[in-house]
Structure formats: structure tokens, C-alpha cells
Amino acid sequence: xxxxxxxxxxxxxxxxxxxxxxxxxxxxxxxxxxxxxxxxxxxxxxxxxxxxxxxxxxxxxxxxxxxxxxxxxxxxxxxxxxxxxxxxxxxxxxxxxxxxxxxxxxxxxxxxxxxxxxx
Amino acid sequence: xxxxxxxxxxxxxxxxxxxxxxxxxxxxxxxxxxxxxxxxxxxxxxxxxxxxxxxxxxxxxxxxxxxxxxxxxxxxxxxxxxxxxxxxxxxxxxxxxxxxxxxxxxxxxxxxxx
Numbered sequence: 304x305x306x307x308x309x310x311x312x313x314x315x316x317x318x319x320x321x322x323x324x325x326x327x328x329x330x331x332x333x334x335x336x337x338x339x340x341x342x343x344x345x346x347x348x349x350x351x352x353x354x355x356x357x358x359x360x361x362x363x364x365x366x367x368x369x370x371x372x373x374x375x376x377x378x379x380x381x382x383x384x385x386x387x388x389x390x391x392x393x394x395x396x397x398x399x400x401x402x403x404x405x406x407x408x409x410x411x412x413x414x415x416x417x418x419x420x421x422x
Numbered sequence: 423x424x425x426x427x428x429x430x431x432x433x434x435x436x437x438x439x440x441x442x443x444x445x446x447x448x449x450x451x452x453x454x455x456x457x458x459x460x461x462x463x464x465x466x467x468x469x470x471x472x473x474x475x476x477x478x479x480x481x482x483x484x485x486x487x488x489x490x491x492x493x494x495x496x497x498x499x500x501x502x503x504x505x506x507x508x509x510x511x512x513x514x515x516x517x518x519x520x521x522x523x524x525x526x527x528x529x530x531x532x533x534x535x536x
Contacts (some may be wrong), residue, residue, distance in 0.1 A: 336522065336523070338525065340527070345529075346513055346529070346530040346532070347527070347529045347530060348517070348530075350524065350526060353524065355523070392463075394466070409471060410456070410468070410517070410525060411468075412465045412466045413465065414465050415464075415465050417463075
């Protein structure tokens with residue numbers, strides 16, 4: 304079963320506008336973490352933002368914010384004031400707890416969304 | 423700055439040769455590192471979990487004897503693609519956990535097997 308779903312293969316946005324990239328997830332764990340990464344054409348995976356399942360506030364990092372709706376199991380990324388340099392592939396990922404300890408389990412990735420910012 | 427380095431960034435080799443890729447955590451110790459593989463325009467697929475001082479845990483369908491992983495120290499994990507063939511050509515990327523809220527990736531290695 305697909306644990307992370309990104310339904311938008313590609314998105315287009317005008318420079319300086321905001322854009323939302325969708326991500327839904329599936330888990331039976333109560334404790335988990337959600338990540339967003341940006342992958343430009345160079346291939347490097349750039350960490351953007353993290354949301355813990357117990358965090359009550361939506362995570363924010365500069366122009367990035369995560370719209371976390373736990374009941375709907377969604378963790379959408381919002382990029383405000385888009386810039387040309389934001390054009391890249393974006394991945395949503397989830398880490399579930401391993402066992403009862405604090406071991407950090409593997410990340411499961413969504414299919415990715417290619418964002419293109421137009422001038 | 424980068425917290426995880428990977429070497430080499432790009433390698434071209436002949437079919438049948440072995441290729442070693444190094445993943446290093448910079449300025450922090452990583453008891454666990456992960457190795458992923460990515461084909462163009464696709465998502466990252468986890469290959470194995472590398473644990474310092476113990477055997478790697480491989481994902482289903484990944485050949486252990488083909489993709490040898492050695493986590494020799496708390497800052498170094500290596501992936502060796504043995505007897506590489508053209509179908510092994512891919513983008514290989516490692517990651518290390520720094521804390522609950524962070525997991526950093528190396529810059530990746532592009533492997534081309536001729």
C-alpha cells in the first residue's frame with residue numbers, strides 16, 4: 304500500500320505567487336515525522352521542513368510552511384512568494400517510529416512533484 | 423554547508439568492474455545511514471540501512487551480494503556495486519540521521535556502466 308501520495312506530477316506557478324504542493328500519507332503509528340525535500344536538477348536532496356506528528360503548530364521555515372491536517376492525514380507544503388530558483392522536484396517523505404525506542408526509521412518517499420516557476 | 427559528503431560524484435566504468443561509493447557524515451556521528459537509488463524522474467527507493475558495527479539491512483528485492491555495504495566507522499559507510507552491469511546505472515544517494523527532526527542527504531553519485 305502506498306504510504307505517501309503526491310498526486311500532482313507537475314505544477315506551474317507565476318513568480319512571486321504562492322503555491323501548494325499536496326501530500327497525503329497513511330500510517331497506523333501515533334508517532335511519526337513528515338519531511339519535505341527539494342531536488343534541483345543537480346540531484347542534491349535539500350531538506351526544507353519537518354513536522355512531527357505531535358506538533359500542534361504547523362511548521363514554518365522562511366518561505367516554506369507545512370499545512371498539517373492530522374485527521375485528514377495530509378501534509379501539504381506551501382511556498383510563498385515563489386522564485387525562479389524554486390523550480391525543482393519536491394518530495395514528501397515520512398518516517399515512522401521503529402520499535403519502542405528512539406531509533407530513527409527509514410524515510411518513505413512520495414512520487415514527487417515537479418514545480419516550474421514562470422517569470 | 424553540507425553535512426553529508428559523497429564520493430565520487432560521478433563515475434563511468436566498464437561492465438564487470440566493481441565500484442565503491444563513500445558516504446561520510448561531517449562533524450557528527452551517524453550510527454545509521456541509508457542508501458537510496460533513484461532513476462530519472464522517479465522517486466528515491468531505499469536499498470538498505472547501514473548500521474555501524476553490524477550487518478546492513480537490505481530491502482526486499484535488493485541483492486546483498488551485488489550491493490555490498492560496509493559501515494566501517496561512525497562517520498563512514500560505503501556501497502560497493504560488484505560486477506556492475508548497464509542496468510546498475512543510476513543515481514545513488516546516501517543519507518544520515520542527525521536528529522529526530524533532521525535527516526540529511528549526500529550530493530549523490532551518478533553511476534554509468536558501459
